[in-house]
Amino acid sequence: MRIGILEDEATQIAIYELLFSPTQYQCEFFGTISAFIDALRDKRFDLLVIDWMLPDGTAGEVLEWIRKNFDWHIPVICVTSRNSESDVVNVLHMGADDYFVKSSRYFELLARIESLARRSREKPSSILHFGPYKIDPENQEIIVDGKNAGLTQKEFALACYLFQNTDKLLSRIHLLEKIWGLAAEIDTRTVDTHISRIRNKLHFSSQSDWDILTIYGYDYRLQHAKVAETIK
Template identity: 25%
Template sequence: MKLSILLVEDNTTLAGTIVDFFTTEGHVVDFAPSAELALKLLENQVFDIAILDLTLPGMNGLELCHIIKTQPVMTMPVLLLTARDSVDDIVTGFNSGADDYLTKPFAMEELYVRIIALSRRNALHQNHIIDLGPLVVDRRRHKLLREGVEVKCTRMGFNIVKILAEAYPRVVSRTELIQKLWGNDETESDSLRSHMYQLRNCLDKRFSFQILKTVHSVGFTLENVTVNKA
């Protein structure tokens, strides 16, 4: 599958390396050294995925990511490149709408694997079935299958799994999850904890390995699953 990739990176040496690597793999990469130039490209082109450097001259990568993610016509996933690896920076990146992040320095092979995984996950959004190997989410019928067995859980539990499956492989922050589940409605601080406890009991307890994972001080994600092509 040939991807059309938007690369926004002010380090021309690194950008050249990324362009060469992905071009060799058969993909098309458009390069912009600033967020402002990237926005001009986005006015006339449709991309499958965007790779954004966090630190850019002028508008930074977080601001650009937020603009991309708040435009209904832009459905592409975004991966952030950052030299910052603190929990706060990671959470800020995810809260801006980023789908994944990679800390510099990194291996080109790892960037490539992450980009392919994000593009496959994004393709799954076009289908009401999200097939993650041992976990299948049927968004139309509101059903969960774990290793072929239907898992009975609450409506809130289903919604949590659906959000995590749609976001996989990235971590969904606690703030983002609460926003998607309850919107602007006030909720007690223990509500999410209670729902996660119930969900673990129905989704993981009777199986040989767990799927629901808590990432300390960051949020939640899924593990031991694999994105299957639609």
């Protein structure tokens, strides 16, 4: 299980490292909101732990961005020194799945993380098969001929969407809105970059059974390469 932790205090990071070292959780730390969001755009995390006060903003801003761009499927725990009822309610209303008030009881935080992880694993998921490709939604992996293709979170989401819409014309703008969110302030060339990476990692080509075609220079279509001709 991969955990992304947004925390800027060295002492707090040292506590987390001690707390998680005996576990099988893989933790990656970020000291600023900007670095954290950059990582979320390109990496896959199963759970997020966010400190409330940060050098470049608050957890509320991060939660708003996460829920706009990732919907509600990523569990988020907000860590705060505030413990009034109104503060807790606000944190939950902003989109956190749970909260932890800073104290010496850090095993409680570990227990909360394990609880969220267990609930997440219990969600039903179906393995999807497309020829040699096995899509595992729970682990966000695509297996090709028995090997993990090593897709990032966004690449996985984009590849799944393409498979689920085989033979449909999908514009860059449409894909940008569906995968990165309506509020995503990024260039449409980001879609081109991710399409290129997916083609390489999943071995799509005109010589294989599957390929992503570029249509009229701005649309994409996933289909069997043997029955299609790229239109430029």
